[in-house]
Amino acid sequence: GAVVSQHPSWVICKSGTSVKIECRSLDFQATTMFWYRQFPKQSLMLMATSNEGSKATYEQGVEKDKFLINHASLTLSTLTVTSAHPEDSSFYICSALNRQGSGSGYTFGSGTRLTVV
Amino acid sequence: RKEVEQDPGPFNVPEGATVAFNCTYSNSASQSFFWYRQDCRKEPKLLMSVYSSGNEDGRFTAQLNRASQYISLLIRDSKLSDSATYLCVVTGWGNTGKLIFGQGTTLQVKP
Numbered sequence: 001g002a003v004v005s006q007h008p009s010w011v012i013c014k015s016g017t018s019v020k021i022e023c024r025s026l027d028f029q030a031t032t033m034f035w036y037r038q039f040p041k042q043s044l045m046l047m048a049t050s051n052e053g054s055k056a057t058y059e060q061g062v063e064k065d066k067f068l069i070n071h072a073s074l075t076l077s078t079l080t081v082t083s084a085h086p087e088d089s090s091f092y093i094c095s096a097l098n099r100q101g102s103g104s105g106y107t108f109g110s111g112t113r114l115t116v117v
Numbered sequence: 118r119k120e121v122e123q124d125p126g127p128f129n130v131p132e133g134a135t136v137a138f139n140c141t142y143s144n145s146a147s148q149s150f151f152w153y154r155q156d157c158r159k160e161p162k163l164l165m166s167v168y169s170s171g172n173e174d175g176r177f178t179a180q181l182n183r184a185s186q187y188i189s190l191l192i193r194d195s196k197l198s199d200s201a202t203y204l205c206v207v208t209g210w211g212n213t214g215k216l217i218f219g220q221g222t223t224l225q226v227k228p
Contacts, residue, residue: 023155032214034214034215034216036218040173041125042119042220043204043218043219043220043221044161044204044216045213045217045218046216046217047216049213049214069176075174086221091158093160093161095216097214104151104163106148106216108161108162109160110161111159113156113158
């Protein structure tokens with residue numbers, strides 16, 4: 001089935017540094033990628049939607065200059081958390097939309113646990 | 118009002134019990150409905166899609182009531198391995214493809 005590879009699975013960084021998270025669709029072309037964030041005991045909250053070759057669409061309250069999204073190819077989307085602070089510590093998950101796939105059509109990456117110290 | 122609302126639980130049940138989860142959604146234009154399962158510190162995994170006609174997959178039965186904007190999940194003969202958080206998910210309006218997640222309902226099945 002469709003697979004999305006997300007890296008890194010966990011990262012610890014110092015406050016003020018930037019962290020890049022990658023999601024790759026391994027056996028299908030992901031024209032649309034969604035980025036979610038999940039705080040403990042809360043639901044997944046959509047941060048932004050990225051479409052290959054165009055600018056990402058951010059949800060209300062999500063700073064586009066802080067969370068940089070690049071979707072330059074049909075198989076790779078990246079999320080960069082710039083100038084990370086402890087309050088950015090969270091579980092970040094990508095989800096690729098595969099309109100020709102089975103099931104719900106959404107394939108999730110395995111998530112990245114970010115801890116900012 | 119949240120777009121997708123669920124009782125967070127936790128639901129603590131003995132093995133073999135039948136348990137039901139409910140969910141309501143606010144946007145009548147939502148097109149697709151799903152139940153996902155999420156284990157601690159893992160990504161969500163699709164459990165089943167939900168249709169108005171109702172659908173069953175082994176011990177799991179899902180039902181959608183569009184008029185009431187209500188979705189349910191029934192788990193029969195609970196197993197220890199069913200312990201997880203169950204997420205009610207709907208697609209956003211329009212053709213954006215967005216998934217809107219409920220907070221999740223936590224199930225703990227005890228021996």
